[in-house]
Amino acid sequence: MQKEQSMPIAPLKGPIALAYRVLVLPGVIAYLFAVSIVVLAADRFWLVDLLTFAWPYIIATGALLVVAALVTRRLKAIVIAGAGLAVALIPAADVPTARASAAAGGLKVLTANLFVRNAQDPAVFIAMLRQEKPDIVILQETTKRWEEALSAAGLYAYESNSDVRERDAIKVFSVLPIRSQTELKRAFTEERAYKQPLRLELDMRGKPLFLYAFHPETPRRLWQWHDRNAYLSAAADAVRGDLETAPVIVAGDWNTPTWSPFFRAFLKQAGLASTAGGWLQPVTRFSQKLDTVAYIGASIDHIVVSPDISVRARRVGPNFGSNHLPVIAELALPET
Numbered sequence: 001m002q003k004e005q006s007m008p009i010a011p012l013k014g015p016i017a018l019a020y021r022v023l024v025l026p027g028v029i030a031y032l033f034a035v036s037i038v039v040l041a042a043d044r045f046w047l048v049d050l051l052t053f054a055w056p057y058i059i060a061t062g063a064l065l066v067v068a069a070l071v072t073r074r075l076k077a078i079v080i081a082g083a084g085l086a087v088a089l090i091p092a093a094d095v096p097t098a099r100a101s102a103a104a105g106g107l108k109v110l111t112a113n114l115f116v117r118n119a120q121d122p123a124v125f126i127a128m129l130r131q132e133k134p135d136i137v138i139l140q141e142t143t144k145r146w147e148e149a150l151s152a153a154g155l156y157a158y159e160s161n162s163d164v165r166e167r168d169a170i171k172v173f174s175v176l177p178i179r180s181q182t183e184l185k186r187a188f189t190e191e192r193a194y195k196q197p198l199r200l201e202l203d204m205r206g207k208p209l210f211l212y213a214f215h216p217e218t219p220r221r222l223w224q225w226h227d228r229n230a231y232l233s234a235a236a237d238a239v240r241g242d243l244e245t246a247p248v249i250v251a252g253d254w255n256t257p258t259w260s261p262f263f264r265a266f267l268k269q270a271g272l273a274s275t276a277g278g279w280l281q282p283v284t285r286f287s288q289k290l291d292t293v294a295y296i297g298a299s300i301d302h303i304v305v306s307p308d309i310s311v312r313a314r315r316v317g318p319n320f321g322s323n324h325l326p327v328i329a330e331l332a333l334p335e336t
Helices: 014-041 046-072 075-088 122-132 144-152 162-168 222-242 261-270
Strands: 107-113 136-140 171-174 178-183 198-204 207-214 248-253 301-305 310-316 327-332
Touching: 014 046, 014 075, 046 075, 046 222, 046 261, 107 122, 107 248, 107 301, 122 144, 136 144, 136 207, 136 248, 144 162, 144 171, 162 178, 171 178, 171 198, 171 207, 207 222, 222 248, 222 261, 248 327, 301 327
Parallel strands: 107 136, 207 248
Antiparallel strands: 107 327, 136 171, 178 198, 198 207, 248 301, 310 327
């Protein structure tokens, strides 16, 4: 009985063959190796974790490699490229995300890093607040000039103390009464560390609502990376305790991208969920040198909530002279 012979794959010729051998196959192999290292080791190595700041661009690169592999029509390249892209998507799939809500009303929260060297007139930002009408505003890198301008605008009956602004440059404005505010007294592991999360207890129709305002170190140096991670871990423990008594909102400039293992670890340790999901998230911190062309940067400004809070809408606001864009979330809180 004559054996059936499988049809051999036609050999590649010309420019496509050269591209396959020199660019596509080595590229997909290197990509799979690189993203696997980041997914597996970013929680242990500083420089590896820094790559998560560029994760959307890395995923886009993976998508282009899949297209290139398909053009070559070589199964080996297609499988490796697909595996690499699948691995790169794991961090986004692992982020706990808040439930969507269609309920009317609720609470609108805005967080913004004002940028300490922001030369823009605060009136631009104040005009945005008048239009958006957020109930709670959480600010980072707040200077005395901006604090005084925002206070003078008379939009909010309640605000955090100025001594917190002087220490950590964090400022909170609220239409809800502020029952109390404290800086979390965490143990410092780094010699130059000083930043503390700000914890406020707000009065929500006679019931408590806990708000944490964040601005940990940016991990440009190894000690800052260690301190940022310690900051998030200590805050997660405090939040977990508050969850037993009332809803919790955490907002600010986290200096931690959505795809970092430390962002996901905080959410799981604290028992919270992000108001944003997926790998294609808008940039919130961008390069001002390129902002006339596009917002090139990372998504590091976050609003996260306890499981009993759902999300009606979440978006990024307009440029107001900072190197960050404001993040706005419309939330639905439990009635009881």
